[in-house]
Amino acid sequence: MNLAEAVMKDLELKEKFLTAIAAKGQLDAAIIGKTDRCVLGNWLHGEGERKYPFLKSFKPCQEAHAAFHAQAAKVVRQINGGEYADAQAMLADNTPYAKALSMLAQTAVALKKEAKL
Numbered sequence: 001m002n003l004a005e006a007v008m009k010d011l012e013l014k015e016k017f018l019t020a021i022a023a024k025g026q027l028d029a030a031i032i033g034k035t036d037r038c039v040l041g042n043w044l045h046g047e048g049e050r051k052y053p054f055l056k057s058f059k060p061c062q063e064a065h066a067a068f069h070a071q072a073a074k075v076v077r078q079i080n081g082g083e084y085a086d087a088q089a090m091l092a093d094n095t096p097y098a099k100a101l102s103m104l105a106q107t108a109v110a111l112k113k114e115a116k117l
Helices: 003-011 013-023 029-033 039-044 047-051 058-080 084-090 096-115
Strands: none
Touching: 003 013, 003 039, 003 058, 003 096, 013 058, 013 084, 029 058, 039 047, 039 058, 047 058, 058 084, 058 096
């Protein structure tokens, strides 16, 4: 598993959000809020959980990933509710979304190092 590439896929959600905001479009909050629908989540809840649950860094990464998707779902709900300015503001630096994304990246790096991936 390439954890860096998997995290990048979650990072790409921000671009999807910005595109939806610009187009005044809709996204699926239920899917984006699920932690097992993306590449990283699929691995964390599948192969990763089978191989690495004992690693000190595994559970924090899994929790950070869940927190990130919870924040992403909140952004989508704002977009879908037509609150485009609020949704865009939620993507700024030092917001819960940005902090969750940062924590996800940090914990993924720790897991990558500890698991020697």
